[in-house]
Amino acid sequence: xxxxxxxxxxxxxxxxxxxxxxxxxxxxxxxxxxxxxxxxxxxxxxxxxxxxxxxxxxxxxxxxxxxxxxxxxxxxxxxxxxxxxxxxxxxxxxxxxxxxxxxxxxxxxxxxx
Amino acid sequence: xxxxxxxxxxxxxxxxxxxxxxxxxxxxxxxxxxxxxxxxxxxxxxxxxxxxxxxxxxxxxxxxxxxxxxxxxxxxxxxxxxxxxxxxxxxxxxxxxxxxxxxxxxxxxxxxxx
Numbered sequence: 001x002x003x004x005x006x007x008x009x010x011x012x013x014x015x016x017x018x019x020x021x022x023x024x025x026x027x028x029x030x031x032x033x034x035x036x037x038x039x040x041x042x043x044x045x046x047x048x049x050x051x052x053x054x055x056x057x058x059x060x061x062x063x064x065x066x067x068x069x070x071x072x073x074x075x076x077x078x079x080x081x082x083x084x085x086x087x088x089x090x091x092x093x094x095x096x097x098x099x100x101x102x103x104x105x106x107x108x109x110x111x112x113x
Numbered sequence: 114x115x116x117x118x119x120x121x122x123x124x125x126x127x128x129x130x131x132x133x134x135x136x137x138x139x140x141x142x143x144x145x146x147x148x149x150x151x152x153x154x155x156x157x158x159x160x161x162x163x164x165x166x167x168x169x170x171x172x173x174x175x176x177x178x179x180x181x182x183x184x185x186x187x188x189x190x191x192x193x194x195x196x197x198x199x200x201x202x203x204x205x206x207x208x209x210x211x212x213x214x215x216x217x218x219x220x221x222x223x224x225x226x227x
Contacts, residue, residue, distance in 0.1 A: 032215075032216075034216075036154075040220070041203060041218035041219060041220050041221055042156065042203070042216075042218050043218070044215040044216060044217070047214075047215065085154055087156060100158055100161065100169050100171075101158065101216065102158065103155075103156040103157075105153070105154070105155055106154050106155075106156075108154075
């Protein structure tokens with residue numbers, strides 16, 4: 001089942017903050033976050049596995065709520081380099097035990113000077 | 114060295130033709146994937162292979178046939194191309210099959226069907 005991302009698009013001025021949400025109607029095994037710049041491949045940001053978990057790298061962080069049905073990505077003091085489309089991915093374990101990562105529709109973030 | 118490399122990067126062809134996209138990873142990963150990204154940027158999984166074995170086959174038309182000669186390579190052959198096949202096809206690999214892991218994507222192959 002595809003996770004739901006919101007908002008679809010965000011426009012910021014450099015230095016402003018943004019929050020991108022990712023939700024599912026069922027508890028998730030994990031949540032993955034990726035960023036894709038225009039014309040490039042998606043690049044991994046982070047994975048969250050545990051309910052209540054928070055992770056971060058410099059000014060980009062994410063949380064996974066206790067019920068493991070929602071994750072939020074926080075971009076603080078945005079920089080021009082943050083522009084791109086952000087995807088959350090949620091997994092589904094198949095019958096064989098393998099993992100299938102299903103991505104949301106993405107959130108397009110534009111940071112202007 | 115590019116970790117996950119795809120060829121060709123661009124492909125323009127006529128409806129009805131057959132084409133192939135090749136993918137190679139030098140990361141020593143066991144699992145490889147094909148994802149399709151359409152014009153609306155929706156990233157959808159197509160296939161997953163683990164050590165040359167097909168693991169995931171999403172409801173993809175039979176015209177699409179993946180082949181993995183070894184765990185470092187995953188190719189995608191498409192027969193009788195249709196307009197709707199136009200998209201960017203991304204190859205990806207990951208280290209572990211069951212435990213969720215980071216996906217390493219190739220640069221993508223943009224297919225345009227005229």
